[in-house]
Amino acid sequence: xNSSSENGNxxxxxxxxxxxxxxxxIAGIQASLEIANAGYKVYLVEKSGTIGGHMAMFDKTFPTxxxxxxILTPKMVEVGxxxxxxxxxxxxxxxxxxxxxxFKVKIHKKARFVDQQLCIGCGSxxxxxxxxxxxxxxxxxxxxxxxxxxxxxxxxxxYLIDPESxxxxxxxxxxxxxxxxxxxxNDCIDLHAMDEELNIEVGNIVIATGxxxxxxxxxxxxxYGKFPNVLTSLELExxxxxxxxxxGKITFRTKDKKGNWVxxxxxxxxxxxxxxxxxxxxxxxxxxxxxxxxxxxxxxxxHLVKEKLPATAxxxxxxxxxxxxxxxxxxxxxxxxxxxxxIRGKTAKIEEIKGSLKLRSEDILNNRIIEQxxxxxxxxxxxxxxxxxxxxxxxxxxxxxxxxxxxxxxxLLDPVGTARQGVTIAxxxxxxxxxPDTVAQASAAAARVLQSIESLKEVEFI
Amino acid sequence: MGGLTMNxxxxxDFEKELQKYGKGNWNECFHCGNCTAxxxxxxxxxxFPRNSIRTLxxxxxxxxxxxxxxxxxxxxxxxxxxxxxxxxxxxxxxxLRRYLTTRYDWTxxxxxxxxxxxxxxxxxxxxxxxxxxxxxxxxxxRPDAALMVNESGGVMINSLVAxxxxxxxxxxxxxxxxxxxxIVGGLLITNIFNMYYKTIIADKxxxxxxxxxxxxxxxxxxxxxxQASFSKCEKRSYWLGHLLLMTGxxxxxxxxxxxxxxxxxxxxxxVWHWQRLLGYYATFGILFFLGIVIxxxxxxxxxxxxxxxxxxxxxxxxLALTTLTGIxxxxxxxxxxxxxxxxxxxxxxxxxxxxxVIEVPFSKWSHLAYRPFAIYFSKLKLATLKEKSVRKLAPxxx
Numbered sequence: 140x141n142s143s144s145e146n147g148n149x150x151x152x153x154x155x156x157x158x159x160x161x162x163x164x165i166a167g168i169q170a171s172l173e174i175a176n177a178g179y180k181v182y183l184v185e186k187s188g189t190i191g192g193h194m195a196m197f198d199k200t201f202p203t204x205x206x207x208x209x210i211l212t213p214k215m216v217e218v219g220x221x222x223x224x225x226x227x228x229x230x231x232x233x234x235x236x237x238x239x240x241x242f243k244v245k246i247h248k249k250a251r252f253v254d255q256q257l258c259i260g261c262g263s264x265x266x267x268x269x270x271x272x273x274x275x276x277x278x279x280x281x282x283x284x285x286x287x288x289x290x291x292x293x294x295x296x297x298y299l300i301d302p303e304s305x306x307x308x309x310x311x312x313x314x315x316x317x318x319x320x321x322x323x324x325n326d327c328i329d330l331h332a333m334d335e336e337l338n339i340e341v342g343n344i345v346i347a348t349g350x351x352x353x354x355x356x357x358x359x360x361x362x363y364g365k366f367p368n369v370l371t372s373l374e375l376e377x378x379x380x381x382x383x384x385x386x387g388k389i390t391f392r393t394k395d396k397k398g399n400w401v402x403x404x405x406x407x408x409x410x411x412x413x414x415x416x417x418x419x420x421x422x423x424x425x426x427x428x429x430x431x432x433x434x435x436x437x438x439x440x441x442h443l444v445k446e447k448l449p450a451t452a453x454x455x456x457x458x459x460x461x462x463x464x465x466x467x468x469x470x471x472x473x474x475x476x477x478x479x480x481x482i483r484g485k486t487a488k489i490e491e492i493k494g495s496l497k498l499r500s501e502d503i504l505n506n507r508i509i510e511q512x513x514x515x516x517x518x519x520x521x522x523x524x525x526x527x528x529x530x531x532x533x534x535x536x537x538x539x540x541x542x543x544x545x546x547x548x549x550x551l552l553d554p555v556g557t558a559r560q561g562v563t564i565a566x567x568x569x570x571x572x573x574x575p576d577t578v579a580q581a582s583a584a585a586a587r588v589l590q591s592i593e594s595l596k597e598v599e600f601i
Numbered sequence: 602m603g604g605l606t607m608n609x610x611x612x613x614d615f616e617k618e619l620q621k622y623g624k625g626n627w628n629e630c631f632h633c634g635n636c637t638a639x640x641x642x643x644x645x646x647x648x649f650p651r652n653s654i655r656t657l658x659x660x661x662x663x664x665x666x667x668x669x670x671x672x673x674x675x676x677x678x679x680x681x682x683x684x685x686x687x688x689x690x691x692x693x694x695x696x697l698r699r700y701l702t703t704r705y706d707w708t709x710x711x712x713x714x715x716x717x718x719x720x721x722x723x724x725x726x727x728x729x730x731x732x733x734x735x736x737x738x739x740x741x742x743r744p745d746a747a748l749m750v751n752e753s754g755g756v757m758i759n760s761l762v763a764x765x766x767x768x769x770x771x772x773x774x775x776x777x778x779x780x781x782x783x784i785v786g787g788l789l790i791t792n793i794f795n796m797y798y799k800t801i802i803a804d805k806x807x808x809x810x811x812x813x814x815x816x817x818x819x820x821x822x823x824x825x826x827x828q829a830s831f832s833k834c835e836k837r838s839y840w841l842g843h844l845l846l847m848t849g850x851x852x853x854x855x856x857x858x859x860x861x862x863x864x865x866x867x868x869x870x871x872v873w874h875w876q877r878l879l880g881y882y883a884t885f886g887i888l889f890f891l892g893i894v895i896x897x898x899x900x901x902x903x904x905x906x907x908x909x910x911x912x913x914x915x916x917x918x919x920l921a922l923t924t925l926t927g928i929x930x931x932x933x934x935x936x937x938x939x940x941x942x943x944x945x946x947x948x949x950x951x952x953x954x955x956x957x958v959i960e961v962p963f964s965k966w967s968h969l970a971y972r973p974f975a976i977y978f979s980k981l982k983l984a985t986l987k988e989k990s991v992r993k994l995a996p997x998x999x
Contacts, residue, residue, distance in 0.1 A: 360639070360683070417633070417685075421631075421633075421685055422685035423684070423685055423686060423687045424683065424685065458631065458632075458633040458634075459631075483634075484633065484634035484638065485633040485634055485635050485638075485685075486638065487634075487635045487636075487637075487638030487639035487683070488638070488639055499638045499639070500634060500638045501634030501635075501637040501638045501643075501648065501651060502634075503632060503634045503651075506648065506652075507645045507648070508637070508638065508643060508644060508645055508648065
């Protein structure tokens with residue numbers, strides 16, 4: 140390392156051909172594949188136990204209504220099998236040193252407790268496991284075991300243990316350990332496995348940390364978390380999905396024997412569903428920005444509800460209908476023709492009356508108040524930056540804006556690059572966007588990385 | 602509802618003008634309808650506050666001038682708290698109430714007082730000075746006033762003035778009360794008629810049958826006494842506090858104007874006597890609620906107290922001073938401090954008289970009449986709607 144780099148003097152440096160991609164949602168997957176397929180090595184770091192991100196949770200994509208899993212899972216498998224992609228799940232970047240072209244990165248790899256090579260995915264362990272927790276993949280609509288595969292198409296398709304819900308780990312080894320007993324492979328499950336620290340060197344970093352959904356409990360007047368049949372859009376997405384907890388049926392939230400609120404296939408279907416737009420978006424009290432995808436996914440969900448339950452009345456309460464993309468306005472017109480009721484006016488509050496939900500809204504275009512009963516209410520929650528963006532931004536030396544989205548170098552002409560050379564951003568971590576935009580930006584980020592490696596016979600860093 | 606006449610004149614500067622009556626980012630509104638829907642008082646036929654914001658943004662001054670809606674709002678603040686644009690819809694209703702007060706007043710004084718604190722201070726000072734001078738010149742302290750103490754040691758309040766018998770002194774003050782009531786009441790009644798003209802007569806879209814005036818009349822009395830609409834706001838404690846204040850000063854008003862000869866008497870009555878109990882209740886009621894309001898206005902929290910117009914402070918301070926001088930007067934009297942009682946009596950009146958003369962017909966206190974009348978008028982209009990809007994729980998349009 141040249142000491143003059145710290146002083147900001149010009150110097151020439153060969154770029155390390157390996158790349159670090161942080162986050163393995165559709166953006167991280169796309170960028171990794173593009174770089175790896177061009178012949179360079181990629182370290183793909185993912186916080187959770189599987190790749191796929193939010194897109195894997197969706198049932199259909201708008202406006203074409205393609206099956207999300209059908210598009211995504213082949214890419215996930217490709218990542219899992221790619222010889223030039225080193226996939227690091229349950230891992231987080233903890234330290235970034237060095238300089239553009241030669242970053243030295245420390246990665247904390249949490250123990251999965253199940254050997255990735257030995258596990259045959261038979262499921263004997265999970266069948267006996269007594270520990271339960273809300274399934275992250277099913278957005279809390281169902282429970283999973285403490286030893287689990289996040290979802291059937293997960294990559295890597297191997298079991299892992301969540302220490303928070305594992306009885307053995309919560310009791311310091313005093314209880315349970317039943318998974319080890321029932322595992323047919325020797326030494327496959329190690330309940331005392333330790334976390335690892337990894338040190339790697341890369342030339343470029345692609346940030347693709349995505350988003351988390353707005354916490355609907357923050358808007359108390361909608362009663363999320365209080366009224367069982369007020370759902371987030373992501374919960375409905377899981378209900379509609381055939382691989383979800385209700386096998387694709389839209390049912391009410393019910394209590395199971397142990398008192399957990401879950402969805403079951405026999406939970407009963409709603410006769411009316413109301414969708415409230417802009418929950419946690421376009422609101423000075425939480426997030427002032429537009430989350431960009433909610434209008435369209437709400438229309439998509441309305442369509443899917445109508446498709447599953449044709450007799451069910453669906454209402455959309457919106458402020459402005461933002462159908463801005465290719466084929467989007469046409470999609471909006473199509474959903475209107477399908478008989479979904481569109482009401483301009485944001486619902487102000489929800490009350491529960493004898494198990495039914497009463498929504499009070501102003502029907503602006505008809506100059507009246509609507510007090511409407513609905514069996515189920517869907518909150519179209521907005522997008523927020525993932526947890527930990529602040530730490531990561533400080534670690535890497537990339538700025539975030541007031542809302543926590545990564546700052547691009549130039550919003551018009553360089554939405555991929557950042558103020559730090561060698562660091563590019565892709566997907567929602569730069570700002571809310573839909574899948575086509577995310578994929579486009581991920582490809583652009585990959586192109587930027589490849590450009591630097593290829594032309595890096597000699598590249599000038601300032 | 603209605604009120605829009607054939608010729609609609611747009612005043613693009615109206616929003617700027619209205620900022621003199623209250624502060625809000627009303628142009629920020631993007632019309633999501635949250636405020637109207639969250640308001641428990643907003644109903645079909647009388648939708649607010651969003652409708653008023655829209656009218657304001659379009660500069661339709663005339664339409665706002667003839668609207669009843671601002672008086673139907675009791676400013677619980679729910680709309681402003683949850684407004685996604687921080688546009689302060691509740692404060693617009695408040696600003697419009699101030700503005701409408703100036704529009705109903707035909708003398709033009711109200712507008713002067715609302716748009717210039719100096720005018721209001723000057724008016725208060727002149728009336729206060731008139732009271733003080735009249736006393737010192739026509740009703741001076743008699744030289745042997747120190748002797749005017751009764752057997753229980755209390756000051757004989759009606760016997761302090763030179764050249765006037767105690768009975769005559771009470772009658773004089775009573776005449777003064779009546780004179781003030783006639784002037785103030787007369788002004789207020791003409792203002793109410795002005796309001797009636799703007800909101801009902803000038804609205805050619807409705808024709809109110811005579812029977813409705815009688816059928817709905819109870820609304821006027823009922824709402825004046827109970828402020829029942831206010832109780833529909835989710836923050837009910839505010840309604841209770843306001844009711845305490847309102848019953849307090851109403852009792853005091855009735856005692857002073859109607860029963861003065863029984864109230865302002867020479868002997869000191871026992872603590873459990875009706876007049877002392879009522880007086881203490883009124884004092885407590887007024888001070889309790891005023892205390893809360895002063896505290897909240899200083900803290901600028903909750904959102905309804907964030908912006909205080911000069912007229913708000915003047916009203917609060919005048920009412921507080923009236924009450925405090927009343928308490929001090931009571932103490933001096935019981936303690937037998939003759940001179941102090943006499944001068945405090947003058948100060949008490951020098952605060953009370955301008956407060957009533959300025960506040961009731963021209964300023965904030967006029968809402969005591971405009972609010973119940975607005976409810977009455979709104980019921981009159983609703984009664985004329987062919988199909989009464991019982992659209993509750995109806996399916997929405999496609």
